[in-house]
Amino acid sequence: MSGILVGPAVIRAGEPDWEANRAIVRAMRAEIARVRTPIGFGFRPERLTDLITDGVRTVLLCGEDGDVTPERTWQDLARWLPVIDAHPEVRWIIELGNEPDIAGVDIWRHRYDALQTLRRLPQALGRPQLQWAVSLPCNLAQTRDLLARDEHGCILDHVDAICAHVYGWYDLGDGGGGDWLRILDLAVDTGRPVFISEAGIDDRATPRPEKARRYLRWLETAPAGVAGVCFWGLGIWEDNPTYELTMEMAYVLGRWETTPEQRTPPTEERMLYGIRGLIDRRGELPRNPNGGPGTRVPLNQKRGVVIHYNGPEVPNHTDSAAAWRQVVNDAHYHIAKDWDEDPTNGRVLSGDGLMYHIAIGPAGEKWLCRDIESVLWHCGAWPHNATALSILVPLGGDQRATREQLIALAEVCDDWLHQGRGTAARDVWGHQELQPTSCPGTLMTDFVLPYRAGTIWEEIHKRTKEEATVADGRFFPETGHYVGHGFWEFWRDNGGLMIFGYPLTDEIEEPDPKAPGGRRVVQYFERAVFEYHPENDPPYRVLLRRLGAEALARNDPTNRNPF
Numbered sequence: 001m002s003g004i005l006v007g008p009a010v011i012r013a014g015e016p017d018w019e020a021n022r023a024i025v026r027a028m029r030a031e032i033a034r035v036r037t038p039i040g041f042g043f044r045p046e047r048l049t050d051l052i053t054d055g056v057r058t059v060l061l062c063g064e065d066g067d068v069t070p071e072r073t074w075q076d077l078a079r080w081l082p083v084i085d086a087h088p089e090v091r092w093i094i095e096l097g098n099e100p101d102i103a104g105v106d107i108w109r110h111r112y113d114a115l116q117t118l119r120r121l122p123q124a125l126g127r128p129q130l131q132w133a134v135s136l137p138c139n140l141a142q143t144r145d146l147l148a149r150d151e152h153g154c155i156l157d158h159v160d161a162i163c164a165h166v167y168g169w170y171d172l173g174d175g176g177g178g179d180w181l182r183i184l185d186l187a188v189d190t191g192r193p194v195f196i197s198e199a200g201i202d203d204r205a206t207p208r209p210e211k212a213r214r215y216l217r218w219l220e221t222a223p224a225g226v227a228g229v230c231f232w233g234l235g236i237w238e239d240n241p242t243y244e245l246t247m248e249m250a251y252v253l254g255r256w257e258t259t260p261e262q263r264t265p266p267t268e269e270r271m272l273y274g275i276r277g278l279i280d281r282r283g284e285l286p287r288n289p290n291g292g293p294g295t296r297v298p299l300n301q302k303r304g305v306v307i308h309y310n311g312p313e314v315p316n317h318t319d320s321a322a323a324w325r326q327v328v329n330d331a332h333y334h335i336a337k338d339w340d341e342d343p344t345n346g347r348v349l350s351g352d353g354l355m356y357h358i359a360i361g362p363a364g365e366k367w368l369c370r371d372i373e374s375v376l377w378h379c380g381a382w383p384h385n386a387t388a389l390s391i392l393v394p395l396g397g398d399q400r401a402t403r404e405q406l407i408a409l410a411e412v413c414d415d416w417l418h419q420g421r422g423t424a425a426r427d428v429w430g431h432q433e434l435q436p437t438s439c440p441g442t443l444m445t446d447f448v449l450p451y452r453a454g455t456i457w458e459e460i461h462k463r464t465k466e467e468a469t470v471a472d473g474r475f476f477p478e479t480g481h482y483v484g485h486g487f488w489e490f491w492r493d494n495g496g497l498m499i500f501g502y503p504l505t506d507e508i509e510e511p512d513p514k515a516p517g518g519r520r521v522v523q524y525f526e527r528a529v530f531e532y533h534p535e536n537d538p539p540y541r542v543l544l545r546r547l548g549a550e551a552l553a554r555n556d557p558t559n560r561n562p563f
């Protein structure tokens, strides 16, 4: 396992979104962050302190795109120095420049300015703990020029690290048609630690969690010498959402393990309530200060777990954003609802907020929705309500939890019970066992009963991987290919692995004289070839190639005459 630090490239932190950005930093367990420091980027020194509080221990401070003169660099750095001085435990790296070729500066001028800065500013600042890096252009020839050695010297003699960017269309490893990967090789060849200060893949059709998984797979094979990667981007401009780092992605990226010696110890934020990977979204849900029950019990009196579901089907329940919208709607509903069970007394008891402590998203997100000390009204079964941890899985009807959801649910229960809050056999309940109701639906057999019997992990591992749906597609690590959209639905609904086998290619285009435009999108599987026929009406848009007929046609000598 590589020792690459993972974190966000903090682009711009809009005032109302900063706490949401911090939640993402915590969920991805970021150990590194890259921050743009020019005043126009709106990032303030106290937010650096927030990032450090949230676990970041390596910071890349990146100033102007093109103007890397000592004067400008000093102007830009001065207001960050108090934070730098207050945190000697942090590795501070000043990154000179940002895509200077894109910024349109003359590369030789840029090189001269950077050399001046690297020779003069470190001495002037008098802070030997500061490290210096140069950011490489996006173009191979200009990168060679920037790193050249001549009578003026060489930038490499003055820097502690190199920064480079890596973008891709579909995967970071495809290089996105640019020089990124060759520049990265060149950076690694310098022997200096390389920080990828921006990385991202363009493909906007890819579901977010899958995109994050591609990032992690690329990290597994990244060149030795890559010391850290900052994924683009946090607080991004809204007109360029393709690269926005979201909570769903952060949750996947948070599973990245760096080497133990580089790992910073888990902070309280990372193990909220002793539960792994809890994403704190308490602040994002509506509350009603006048609602009930408005009471709390000390954590040490808490015991057991009650599992819930929504009842009615949840629209797009395998989509994380849709599931979260459902949770928000539930909170509004619980605030508006009359919780007084006696219709004859005329009293109205409205709720103080969502009546579940934790909700589990379809990609396995563990959303903390309420303080666990809060007593919640829901299942009517006192005293369980006052003491139990209440967990919602946003699904209903005959909908089934995803594999990721079951894993996350089991992890939350494991972590909770292991703190002395009960046993699996006696203290895990479905709502219906405490009060007549159908809640928690399919989760009784999929989760509650096997969990109590101690067989839940066995059950989860027995579930074949193709049952786990990730938005509208799935990546198969077995063969390294992705099945998406209509092909995914067809594959999933018509027999899956048993019938078609694993994908052998991604979607590709092949010449087909019968197709509009003469080309046809196809995908090869172990036992079938899927063809996309947009000219047909559904459900005949995805058709199987008649493999037997084609093979016959190739082998049958009587078939050589076209007729």
Ligand SMILES: [Zn+2]
Residues within 6 Å of the ligand: 307, 308, 309, 378, 379, 431, 439, 440
């Ligand atoms: Zn319930």
